[in-house]
Amino acid sequence: MPEQTAVVPDRGEEIPTASCPTEREQRQSAPPHHSLWARIRRDRMLLLFALPGVALFVAFHYLPILGNAIAFKDYLPFLGIQGSEWVGFENFEPLINGDPYFLDALQNTLLITAVQTLFVFPAPIALALLLNSMVSERVKQTVQSILYLPHFLSWVVVVAIFQQVLGGTGYISNFLRQHGGQGLDIMSNPDTFVALLTSQVIWKDTGWATILFLAVLSQIDKELYEASSVDGAGRWRQMWHITLPGMRGIIIMLLILKLGDSLSVGFEQIILQQKAVGLEVGEVLDTYIYNNGVRGGEWGVSAAVGLVKGLVGVVLVFSANKIAHIFGEAGVYQK
Known part of the structure; x- marks a missing residue:
């Protein structure tokens, strides 16, 4: 940071003073942000403890969302989702027509x-x-x-x-x-x-x-x-x-x-x-x-x-x- 001087009125002397750091200097002096991998390494034990819960949540909540494709097919278990015929919105007709x-x-x-x-x-x-x-x-x-x-x-x-x-x-x-x-x-x-x-x-x-x-x-x-x-x-x-x-x-x-x-x-x-x-x-x-x-x-x-x-x-x-x-x-x- 460059040094600045100030004039003392009574003596006419110049004394060094420290100027306020600029925004650029503040950014350079700030501690660097940890990268994603650095944070993962730092919190690896916490993430390891959370892994079983996350795996169960993904397996039983997110992956079954893919099964919603059955709503648009004439699903037959022995044919599977890919082998079943695509019928569009036909399965929604009982809901629209008011099935009692x-x-x-x-x-x-x-x-x-x-x-x-x-x-x-x-x-x-x-x-x-x-x-x-x-x-x-x-x-x-x-x-x-x-x-x-x-x-x-x-x-x-x-x-x-x-x-x-x-x-x-x-x-x-x-x-x-x-x-x-x-x-x-x-x-x-x-x-x-x-x-x-x-x-x-x-x-x-x-x-x-x-x-x-x-x-x-x-x-x-x-x-x-x-x-x-x-x-x-x-x-x-x-x-x-x-x-x-x-x-x-x-x-x-x-x-x-x-x-x-x-x-x-x-x-x-x-x-x-x-x-x-x-x-x-x-x-x-x-x-x-x-x-x-x-x-x-x-x-x-x-x-x-x-x-x-x-x-x-x-x-x-x-x-x-x-x-x-x-x-x-x-x-x-x-x-």
Whole structure:
């Protein structure tokens, strides 16, 4: 860097001074950026640990996308995808012309999605707020452990438990008969099927879903509660003005992801109970794909339904994320 001089007014002497570095000199003195391969070598252990998860994700999520070509072919398993005849959009005709079985499945899917969004989605938020209000940490951890347990049960076990309690020969029906009443069979009642599915999801997954919300609650500054308490705010006002705004980001993100998965309402849970209530109320898009594709042999139509379902989910995610950006929220991903 060249040296500059300055004149001292009283003495008329020149003393050396250091000038501010130019932009070019700043760029030359800045530490060099690591190349891609240098960063890979630096983070090789982290990348090695992530490799199995990435491989599984690619194998079971990205590679199967190539199978969507079945939606445009008269697919026959013994001919394979390349050997099957190309039929264009012929497999989409039942969707466009309004196949009654498809419309029933779509209507049931939308109904279950609406009910579960209304009742299942807020349940872990309310539970997290309740657990966060507990004073005793030991009681809080005990309750959390108990509520987490149902998540690790398979749907086969969950449906069996509900059958033993709410079925025609379950505990409630036997109790009512022993006391002169009439038996109650909720498991095979079409009128209560949506409520049954919703209660099962709440019982199984609400405790586990509170983990994210409890983690967010732990990051809220405690001084905000102390300051609001000094100003005379009670628990309800603190929750409305401090707690819920602090959880808003994660709530919006999970709601956007829920919209992307809105047309998938639990294949295993429903297929296990579909026979008891019938296809009229028990058929959804996932079981429609299974019954027509795997069991009925209409592979092309089933693939077309699956493709449309996936595209609708993508559109909903991008649209909801755009709306979140308009209102100043981060959403699932940044702009």
